Amino acid sequence: MSDAAISEPNSTLVDDWSADKQAYHVPWGKAMMWIFLVSDTFIFTSFLTGYLHVRLSTTEPWPLQSEIFALSFGGDPIPLILIAIMTFILITSSGTMALAVNFGYRRDKQKTFWFMAATAAFGASFVGMQVFEWSKLILEEGVRPWGNPFGASQFGSVFFMITGFHGLHVTAGVIYLLTVAFKVKKGHYDKKGYEIVEIAGLYWHFVDLVWVFIFAFFYLL
């Protein structure tokens, strides 16, 4: 997000790549994170493609997600309500992350720390709700990776694999954010600069974006 500020006014993409300087006007850590995220995109794309493929190849009907992922608060069941709350929380956490990046570049250590901690807390509550969702499906509904009472066994397999892999990403992100946040608080980056906050932010926004695709392809489709 600060690329434009760093780039020279007249430098074009071709100028950058043909010059005797770095291809991107960013610290190497940021370039490396971008490349990693593109690579990670291929992992999630493979997962989602595999999911769409087995959904077509399976011989049994695909369960209705809106019924399975519904919670009732006293009255009628509300479809996908938990997933909606989880999505809302994760997108909110992207907002607090963006604020943390902004305060990082202003070298406001206290606010950076607290916004990063808030982001991590949102992330942790997302994982907590996922644990609730999993335990409800496993213990109450009897959904297993190898089968479920609603229809195609691949439903459970895909659900646990993809949300599990994404949940691992969120958990890793929470640990990463907290590590960076405490280092920020201690003034560890005063000399090196606060790009690390933005690099952690890139990862966090990516995890958030992946969730949007999982939400669209798995829960809504």
Next chain:
Amino acid sequence: MAYVPLADQDSEMEMHHPHSWVTKYVWSQDHKVIAIQYGGLAIAVGVVALILSLLMRMQLGFPETFDLIDPSSYYQSVTMHGMIMVVYMLTALLLGGFGNYLIPLMCGARDMVFPFLNMLSVWVYALSVIILLSSFFVGGGPTGAGWTLYPPQTALAGTPGHDMGIVLMLLSLAVFVVAFTMGGLNYVTTVLQYRCRGLTMMRLPLTVWGIFIATILGLFAFPALLVSAIMMLFDLLLGTSFFMPAVIESGTPLDHNGGSPILFQHLFWFFGHPEVYIVALPAFGLVSDVLSTHARKNIFGYRMMVWAIIAIGGLSFVVWAHHMYVSGMHPYFGFFFATTTLIIAVPTALKVYNWVLTLWEGDIRLNAPMYFAIGFIFTFIHGGLTGLFLGNVVIDLPLSDTYFVVAHFHMVMGVSPVLVIFAALYHWFPKVSGRMFHEGMAKAHFWITFLGTYAIYLPMHYLGFLGVPRRYYAMGSTDFIPESAQDLNAAITIAALIVGAAQILFFINIFWSLRNGKAAGPNPWGSASLEWQTPDTPPKHGNWGDELPTVYRWAYDYSVPGAQEDFIPQNVPDGDEPAADEQHFDSDHGVSKAGA
């Protein structure tokens, strides 16, 4: 937000200096030590795979004579030979070994951008090798499903290693992908962000270009392998049905249904075909530099060579299903993939022409690395031409799963990269060790290996046309295979044993030369590229002493008219050089106007 470009930063920035023997040679963060660790481990595991192939050949050549292996261990040898050679040997050696050693030196950098991650990469790779080799010692042994690991047969009781072996294989592959990603991120970012002053992308030696693009392919292709490994592990361990359809095994239905074996084939080959180029592109780059240096000529058509590497890299992602012509896919699908497959031959052929034109009227110095490099042009043309047969659906169908396929891919991605690896090992050995190797022994090694590979693989094409199927433990007696095919098989086995034994020459040469080779000096080949201009040979930690080099030209200024020697190193400024003939050399663009 003042940002200091890396080339201007303090030379002591974030360098991790070794303090003890352990941090210098074991947990080292120096890219050169990591390269040797990667390369040594890859070669060691490659020797295991070589021995497995010799066991297979003994069985095929003399079926009744040796009782070394039974049908199960034959399939296990086939599988482990293929997987080790492609992934754990070639990929690790070319990217982890040569990539680690040459990228920072050729880019004029002190190290990779993230040395700690680089160190983790090599040790996680070592872990993946340990997991892989441990499958030899578990009950049931390693998997015998063939290196493509196609389900459902990988998981069925008839396949050797269907319980523990396949699980360890998939686990090891997943760990390898993690190791590769950690190294690969370093290689790509180092090339993009860590080049020294004056070193534009279009002045990089082709070695760096080849490894750079191959690493990008790896970062995009290995995820598909990781995902297919995870999904198959779930099928095996959790009883899911991603790849397993309803199967009746010995009269009992298994607990799977509705999975798609074809999905695995697509995921596997979406990794598997770029993998061919992950191995080939670094080899293309390395051989370009060896040919140019020893022909004392600039590489012909440098820009074309770079764009060909990029084009091949891009195209390699849209050809994967040509491995699946017999899987029963839609004919139009086959038509599409046959077309893209034949299109990829265009940039590849272009590279071959440019190598030949680099040799044309060169001042060729026929030393051992050059022998191997020229040998590569031969084997690569042969392997490439048989690729035209197999790329066409109608010709592929009858040849599929015969020895023709075995001969094709061994020529094009077995022997060819291996010849380049030997060329490169001999070429850069003086820089790595500071000593020269024994020239005569290296040439003997070349002739036995080069002629031997033809003795092995040319007859295999013929066997393929006869219809001899691959992956068979024994041919038995059939109507369509003449008995003389067995004589041919015996001859192939004898050639293979000789070639296998001849590789000992290489190891004797390396270990003898490390002690007794004559001192090489900093630049024994008179090479213009940056890695030969280091202040110390072998280069010390940090590579460049006090000051990073500055680059003024491309890496191919050979036979420059009027130059003191016949070449000008990359880091010699324009003013210091004796006036170069303007008509022949345009240093601003790094392109020779006169061409050949």
